[in-house]
Amino acid sequence: MKKVISILIVTLFFCFSQEANAQVGSAFPDMEAESLTNEFVDLPSDISGKYSLIGLAYSKKAEDYLKGWFEPVYNQFIYKNPNPGPFDFSFDINTYFVPMFTGAKRPAYKKVMNKLKKTIDQRMQPNVLFYKGTLKEYKDALNFDGKDLPYFYVLNPEGKIVYTTSGRYTQRKMQEITDAVRSAMELE
Template identity: 50%
Template structure:
């Protein structure tokens, strides 16, 4: 019973930390696609809801990848036939963050992505290279080994935040704020 109480308390603390970012404007970030096209967040996505997934360690990148297929199927893949009018009009970006000494690995990571990731997903992957402190402070990145997800409204304000490996409950919550 004590273990369950500790787990629940840990869950409350982790969600309350992320809850503090709700209502804040997402901090400016310049990232680039595999083709080296610059994307300025949130500036370039204003006018439309946006789902961002960020990861800044190898382990968190693996968990970030667990979101690729479900997010692709839910928000990116175009529905056809009877469901063609029921899609979401939302920007989606997965952003591996390369900071410190790892920043030099950005080019290698891009080449690896072009080789190993489904070409349909590549336009939705951005690479950030730079410092981390601003984002850790502004976005309450508590743990380096998990990815963080933010839903931005059309003005670039954070309206939902979650973290960790993909679960149906997390996807349902993301979908709930987008509806």
């Protein structure tokens, strides 16, 4: 009975979410990216097996908004409290922020990467991935059209999108992401 109620809640949550797009339920497209620690990650194949949160940005303005998500996402999903309290809920999910270097921006890839290595907290560096390549297949598959916005995707362990949102950080959006992850994990 509890599982049926959880399924209904998740279904209603996704149906009535203003941010949910048509791509919910589809597979996240393959993407090879490089972390600030110079490790290559193939999304979603290298991160399969557990839930993931992926943030994408493909313009300078969107990248600036993406950075506004770093601290709250780090605190919610990445940081592991060494002395958790009785009411702390710990998440075990993959979390990545991905600036996308496409078109004329591709030559700036390494320069920007080296600059960010010096400015981004070392604890966050494994979670910041750089993509260099084309944009069209991602725009088509992920239905993003506002170049000045970052886009966020919650993936299930099989790499399918279970929730999506976009834009600047707000507490409401962060809570919706947290609720989506928690609800999806409870269904397992």
